[in-house]
Amino acid sequence: MSKIEKSWYQSKSWLTFLLLPLSGLFWALSTLRCWSFKVGLSKTFRAHVPVIVVGNIGIGGNGKTPFVLWLVPFLRSLGLEVAVISRGYGSKAPYYPFLVTPDSSVGEAGDEPFLLAARLDCPVVIGADRRASCELINKRYNVDVIISDDGLQHYQMHRDIELCIVDAQRRFGNGCLIPAGPLRELPSRLKNVDLLIENGGNAPLSYTLAQTGIYQVCNNQRTEQYPLQGVAISAIGNPQRFENSLRELGISITDTQHFRDHHAYSIEDFKAHTNQAIFMTEKDAVKCHAFANDNWYYLRVDAKPSDALQSSIKQILKQKEIYHGI
Structure with a gap:
């Protein structure tokens, strides 16, 4: 962990204040980008099936992957066929979108998509172009829902449900945006997500590892x-x-x-x-x-989710008319 990254989870220091102007620039650019999608200057796309985004407002270490490893079989237990898309950070696939299979190498797939494909009995597709990933799934598979592993800030992609994971111990660090802090968006963004889920802690909507x-x-x-x-x-x-x-x-x-x-x-x-x-x-x-x-x-x-979290996910699936069971 670099000196800058260590400063994110400590009291604000001279380094924090030195980086704040860059955080202000990051805020301005990201706000402008978000606004352009809201007013229609930048176009969004809608996948052929509902999309559930599992993401966060900070950088790394929040526990999204274990949660996705639980969420896929949970949705399948409700009778839903599921596929997963991921950017595939660190992957070196021969082409994109790339379908990760048991025959793929971890170098091709990236560590987290490789782990997801190894543990889950569902399609896992990687690529920065999430529209192309969704289209590949549409061509090859008959699924009811797509889970986007990360992508909360990928506003080009319409999402039906947003699940935001927050580490109960580290939470938002020093509360600053990149690079002065670990946040990609301000905590006010959490008012718009469907469920705020704590990794650890005692919140009703939480899970433990x-x-x-x-x-x-x-x-x-x-x-x-x-x-x-x-x-x-x-x-x-x-x-x-x-x-x-x-x-x-x-x-x-x-x-x-x-x-x-x-x-x-x-x-x-x-x-x-x-x-x-x-x-x-x-x-x-x-x-x-x-x-x-x-x-x-x-x-x-x-991941071991609370009963309240499981019930809340079922409820929101019904509200969005993705799941019609009891």
């Missing part, structure tokens, strides 16, 4: 036989949450190493820890499977 096992990176097999000390290595938005989860399992962390979110790992990144057990997240693990040692492990977590 439950630990669901330690797995070996080399074979993706769950194991009960793992060391109780090792190095925690991660390239995620909020590594402290991951490291605290390891400690809750009784694992003593002898050292930590943090890379930028979506970092493309190579074996060189691990040379300083050759003889030590390594613990990482599932998102990290998908990028290390090809060269992992036997003593590399990842912690799997799954």
Whole structure:
């Protein structure tokens, strides 16, 4: 994490105030862009089926991916066929839109889309042009709803439901826009979303990230036989949450190493820890499977939503006439 990123979650400092003019410029440009869509100067598109956006107003580390991993099977349990679209940050696909399949590489797909495709039994399409992604789904699949993993600020795409994820601990950091703070939009934007959902905390509309096992990176097999000390290595938005989860399992962390979110790992990144057990997240693990040692492990977590959140999602699906069940 860079010095600037660390300042986002601390009291305002000289660095914050130094960057505020750039945040003002960011606010002006983003406000102008948003206004252009509202008044029709910039054109929007509507997909052939309803779109649910799972996003946030800040940068990274809010826990969207585990929530999407829960939301897709939840919608399918209601009888809805689902597809997922994502920008595919960090992907190097041969073309776009790109359908992520079990035969795709993590390099082609990007870490989060690869994980989504590996865990979910539904189409996952990546590409910056979300209209093209929706059109590809329309041509190849018969679905009832599309989930956009991120894209709250992608105003070109009409959305039927907006679900905004907020980290209950870090929330909005210092409350400033990029680059003085972590926000892409001001907190006032939350008045317009359909549901504000906390990752952690005690809010009625919330979910927790439950630990669901330690797995070996080399074979993706769950194991009960793992060391109780090792190095925690991660390239995620909020590594402290991951490291605290390891400690809750009784694992003593002898050292930590943090890379930028979506970092493309190579074996060189691990040379300083050759003889030590390594613990990482599932998102990290998908990028290390090809060269992992036997003593590399990842912690799997799954979203556990409150009853109130599940009921609220059902209710809003009915209001939007996406779901007609009991």
